Amino acid sequence: MANNVDALYIFLLTVSALMTISIFTMIIFFAIRFRKRAGHQAEQIQGSHALEITWSVIPFCVFMVFFGWGALLYFKERKPPQNSAEVYTVAKQWMWKFEHMEGQREINELHVPVGRDVKMIMTSQDVIHSFYVPAFRIKQDVLPGRYTVAWFHPTKPGTYHLFCAEYCGTSHSGMVGSVVVMEPKDYEAWMGGGGNQPLAVTGERLFSELGCVTCHRSDTQGRGPNLVGLFNKPVLLEDGRTVTADENYIRESILQPAAKVVNGYKPIMPTFQGQISDEQLNALVAYVKSLGQQPTGQTGGRSMATATPKTQ
């Protein structure tokens, strides 16, 4: 991705430099060639429609190339590949908290293996922050009250700066960390062979502890919808709308169950707003996503270990 961004940047830089140089050259040339001197009279020119049109249409066409290329790149930047490994991220004043699918937790440091697509599923506990790794050319604001998503594909082992790029109060400039990209075998060693409870398992425990399981049964008899195979599927709502059951939908349904009631069900679910932490919420979302994963691997959260390595 960094190479793609740099390629467009160099293109923009070249075109802009050409434009700047030609304008500057003209101004300097005119200023010298047509300087005030004896016997020289200014020539009065009203204008020229042909010229006006030329220097409107040509820049416009160039701008459309800037637009198109930038847009294509942006679609790539914003759409994580299907098989990305997932990391849940909670930002707060002034630190980054990461949780891997395997259950490893980190603060201000994120370890990832080289060559894997990594999808960051992020939320904030307080104000708006922004997840920025300059080396990967990615940035995404992290908002309280919802998930935003970023992804990257590290290609070279090393330690890279992680910055908070949205002003967030006193220690904004201290909200820095690093992304450590490791060779797969080093990464395995760092993982230390388990001992942590995978995030989805934590979620499953919470799912029964909080009593979710009493209504959301894995058959059709529950008072709440069956959640198996739900993730990324369209859901028909009471008011006739259809929404996609993405991470934000699941999150909202836990915190504000009345906002989007599934067609055929009553709005009887209590809210969990203020009763569970962002970390617990992440675990629940990870669990719901893991329910009834299709064998094709199209849905559900994947860990670094199970994510298919992408061939370059």
Place this chain on the structure above:
Amino acid sequence: MATAAVQPGERETYLNRQYGIKSWLLTVDHKRIALLYLMGITFFFFIGGFFALLIRLELLTPAGDLVQADTYNKLFTMHGQVMVFFFLIPAVPAVLGNFLIPIMIGARDLAFPRINLLSWYLYMIGGVMMLYTIINGGVDTGWTFYTPLSTEFLNTHVITAGLAIFVAGFSSILTGLNFVVTTHRMRAPGMTWSRLPLFVWAHYATSIIQLLGTPVLAITLLLVVCERLFHLGIFNPALGGDPLLFQHLFWFYSHPAVYIMILPGMGIVSEIVCCFSRKRIFGYQAMALALLGIAVVGFLVWAHHMFVAGISLYAALIFSLLSYFVAVPSAIKVFNWTATMYNGSISYQTPMLYAFGFVGLFTIGGLTGLFLASLGIDVHVTDTYFVVAHFHYIMVGGMVMAYLGGMHFWWPKISGRMYPEGWGRLAALLVFVGFNLTFFPQFILGYMGMPRRYWDYSHSPEFQILNVLSTAGATILAVGYLLPMIYFLWSMRYGKPAPANPWNAAGLEWMVPSPPPTFNFDEEPVVTWEAYNYDEIKEEVPVAQ
């Protein structure tokens, strides 16, 4: 009551007609109100500049060592708020626009002289509230007031700062209203729309933005105050609000506000380039339409500040496209100024040097804006020093250059005295060099990934060298800004008396004496010529040196 103060044998002007503090504070003369504004605006410019210098000094070294983190956050916040709301937005319209628009269209005053005075009082009340905020410990929201940080998490003077800007906003609305009505209703016979100087067109376009945009900012700031005071859930998700709603509302005004700052500057540059090239403007119609085009399309691009904020993919796409639309009229303007110089008879007085500077720096500012409008690049460089450099090229390289150019161009008219030309050229050079040295390195810093609003960058010592250059540039820039302040004041007493038309310039303002009499014209002028009729203007006096 102030007494008539004209000495025998002395010509009566707006300056000497009456003396005494009351004759100023209760004046309804647009020219005196312009000078009142000039004092306020100059004061706030140096306050804001002082904050900027402290910011630059702090960034000289990677560690946060000169001031505390909180202090630093307050410095960049108040630098932004003071500069944007108390200098950049009002400066050209309220000083030069106020002074010149009635004279340029052949009127005795603005349509609503008392409202004009009221708008100055509102500006000053807002200014005093801002000063109160600063003196009482300041505010650290960033000039953008992003929620929920501003409404829930900070313990500084958010409310007084918000209300200060709210009040000053009304000053801006009233000035805009006054200019729109004046341009429609007060033009002298023969001063048709197609004969208006582009300076007036620029202010007309600006006024429309002020009228339509500023109320949205006012409402948004009130909502911030309400959420802070009464915990209404408007922007804070914990209370059921939406922080992106704030950003949409804020940028709906604050992006067009950039055009409030730059359009009047474009008007000034058009006047100066024509005068010192001895030429008609190239493509008058295109220039006027481009001003209006920027004002209208400028309202439709606000979310390009939010490409990584969490808006949808398709919203981003539309706003990126529209941002390129607004770039076209800006490009037309640059090409037309350049074409205006073609085969002219160009001289290099101080105002022209600033106009050269404006066109060059605005070009760089505009082109780097295209980088930011390009979605794929914006993701990397937004919220870094790239953005800081970009908007300073537009606001300082563009607007402040134009303002200084305009101040030098019309200073003989305003004060009746010539400024020292040599010092003027030196200051223009210092400003140009200092500016580029300050802000060009910041483009590179931004692409390297240095986020903006960082007090401490000790984790990335590789950023230091460029920051040192930037700070060095800022000190040169400061000297460049102090010089005009000093020699303008000096010239009020010691400057050579200015003739009515020291530059042999076209336009009604040069047909009245310097300084003009209180009612501008002894009898209503009848206009029979196009704007910039430099072919008809004989160079009677040698251009003042």
